[in-house]
Amino acid sequence: MHAQSHRARFRRTSLVLTATSVAAATALLSGCGAQASSDKTPERRAFALQGKTLTIDSDDSALELVPADGDKVRVTRWFEGSVVLGGDPKVTWSMKDDRLSLRMKCSGVVADCAAKHRVEIPRDVAVKVSNSDGSVRAVGFRSPLSVKTSDGGIYVRDSRGALDLRSHDGSVRGEGIRSGQIKADTHDGSVDLGLRTVPDRVDAKSHDGSVTLGLPTRGAGTGGGKIAYRLDTGAHDGSVDVGVPRDDRSAHRVSAHSWDGKVTVRSAN
Known part of the structure; x- marks a missing residue:
């Protein structure tokens, strides 16, 4: 009889502790x-x-x-x-x-x-970043910038140094870019880059998302002529829309590819 009473008290105590834990967890989750x-x-x-x-x-x-x-x-x-x-x-x-x-x-x-x-x-x-589970925002860099994220988006603005932007699960965005060398790669997300100056080389790729590039098509100054690009574009499961001049002999090389999404290369001016 004594043993049975002891076991009963033990079970009640365990239930109280469990209920308390669940209540606390529920309260936290509901906030x-x-x-x-x-x-x-x-x-x-x-x-x-x-x-x-x-x-x-x-x-x-x-x-x-x-x-x-x-x-x-x-x-x-x-x-x-x-x-x-x-x-x-x-x-x-x-x-x-x-x-x-x-x-x-x-x-x-x-x-x-x-x-x-x-x-x-x-x-x-120069800056090299490796960030796991978090976004990265970088503004105003003139030195080379390399950013890799495993679960988070990347945003860059007003960059002049070489760029290497890679995300395993997140979008890559850039605005006001003046870099001559640019790499942008995402495994699951879109790539959207707007350039203010003519680049030497751009490599943009998405495994699952759209790729959009805005490229200058006029040279510097009021009398600047049209700028043409040596383009390499492709979309395995999506359309390709090119709105900039092409020239296979151009020194300005641009590659834009998506495995599953639309590729757009448009004029930025």
Whole structure:
């Protein structure tokens, strides 16, 4: 009899704990997801940089990259997070040589976290970014810029240096581009690039999405003549629409391909 009573109490206690856990998890899920912008007291830190190239290795964070005066890398971090039945969520940052590492730990029965980093980078520094599960936005760079994301879109504006933009699951967009060498590749998303100056080489490709390129068709100045391009275009499952002059002898080479989506090459002026 005593043993049966003990087992009954144990079962009731287990049920209470389980119900409490489920209630807490349900309450968290029913609310709004964490937003990094909700952090009203962001943290800031400056890092010394060795050399003329900065490599950013990040996960689970939206990144905003801007060129700035000075010789240090300055980072502003926003973070919001909560975990039910798990360790406390946290974010870390560190610099070793030319590599800036940005990490977030957020795991439990129900984990709800969000992070954003704004990275100010010396103007003459080339930038290489690898970001897992987060978008990347870069504006105003004159130095070479390489961005790779495994789950997030890429947006670039007013870039003058060579561009290498690759996303495994996200769109690639560019506006006001003045770069001479451009590569844009996405496995699952669209590519949309608007150029303000005539490029030497453009390679744009999407495995599952449209590809749109806006190219200048007039030279610089009021008396500039028409610009023609050496084009290589194709769409395995979609149409191709070309609205710029062609010339197979042109020094300006453009390749635009989509496996599953429309390809558009249009005049930007």
